[in-house]
Amino acid sequence: MASSRLKYMSLGVLVFQTTSLVLTMRFSRTLQSEGPRYLASSAVVVAELLKILTCVLLVFKEHSYSMRALNSILRQEIAHKPIETLKLAIPSGIYTLQNNLLYVALSNLDAATYQVTYQLKILTTALFSVSMLGRRLGVYQWLSLLILMTGVAFVQWPSESAASEKEDLSAGSQVVGVTAVLVACCSSGFAGVYFEKILKESKQSVWVRNIQLGMFGLVFGLFGMLVYDGERVRESGMFQGYNTLTWTVVALQALGGLVIAAVIKYADNILKGFATSLSIILSTLISYFWLQDFEPTGVFFLGAVLVIVATFLYGYEAKPVPNPSRA
Incomplete structure (x- = not known):
């Protein structure tokens, strides 16, 4: 009963966090x-710092709030295992790139188009799983990937309303947004599978692994911030333009990786697909009624439905048919 409550609680939090x-x-x-x-590069850095602090608190809680135990775990698992820790540098760097790309994407795309297009990460994750983990996909999964690509193609299909709005958009902003999403999908697929591979090859706590990821993410994020926004940081500081909304975005981004870890632990692919689909629907409705930056078309609606169907289908596992002769 408790595990069932945790399952649906983690999925509810995932829907809330994603949307x-x-x-x-x-x-x-x-x-x-x-x-x-506010600087997107600064927000990424602060989110990584919050993620590290949260994971440290979770490890602290796991060891009965003992400072001695926490210190011992961090030294043994991080300081005394430099090679194991360095393995996290690759996915961490990619995640940092991905987090920055999401700001670029949402600066140029409406929330609904972004949400649906970003589901292409299912395709990239599946392909990297096959090539890196030797995983075999079933008929339903390959079919879902085909439906997914078709759905995303429909979502990106140019419409008359989009053509009439081009005058209001900066040149190439839609292309920039879509390109950012596609690169983020590829990076998400590779980093996710690489991280899964590392988790399966070791017995370390997922929270300790997230601390290691966060440490590298903080370093990469700071480097990126100084390279791309160094002059602006020197002029007005790292926290320029921050307000309540900015801190909300940072907190939600920091929460993301932890929620996914909880969903992987307590839920399954079908329920995760349901949560993702619900998030797409909510994002579309709120983008239309509240942000008012999105005009749905019949083609977009068809594409969104196909993406939702594909998300469900990918998590579906065909049950073996019982053999009557053995009944």
């Missing part, structure tokens, strides 16, 4: 306000 992050991030990047807009 809220996309909408608040989109709103924060398009909101017209006085003063400079």
Whole structure:
């Protein structure tokens, strides 16, 4: 009963986190306000720092709030195992790139189009799973990937309303947004499978692994911030343009990886697909009624339905048919 409660609680939090992050991030990047807009690279750095602190607290809780035990675990698993720790540098760097790309994508795409297109990460994850983990996909999964690609193609299909709005958009902004999403999908697929491979090859706590990821993510994030926004940071500081909405975005982004870890632990693929589909529907409705930056078309609606169907189908596992002769 408790595990069932945890399962649905983790999925509920996933729906809330996914939907809220996309909408608040989109709103924060398009909101017209006085003063400079916050730096996306800075938000990524702060999110990594929050993630590290949260994971440290979770490890602290796992060891009965003992500072001695926490110190021992961190030294044994991180400081004394440099090779194991360094393995996390690759996915961490890719995740840092991905997090920055999501800000680029939502600065140029409406929330609904972003949410549906980003589901292509299912395709990239599946392909990397086959090539890196030797995983075999069933007929339903291959069929779902075909439906997924068709659905995303429909979502990106140009419409008359989109053509008439081109004058209001900066040149190539739609292309920039879609390109950012596609690169993020590829990076998400590779980093996710690589991280899964590392988790399966070791017995370390998932929270300790997330601390290692966060450490490298913090270093890469700081480097990226200084390279791309160094001058602006020196002029107005790292926290320029921060407000309540910005801190909400940062907190939701930090929560993301931890929620996924909880879902992997307590739920299954079918329920995760249900949560993703519900998030797409909510994002589309809120993007249309609240943000008012999205006009749904029949082609978009068809594409979104296909993506939702594909998400469900990918998590479906055909049950073996019972043999009557053995009944």
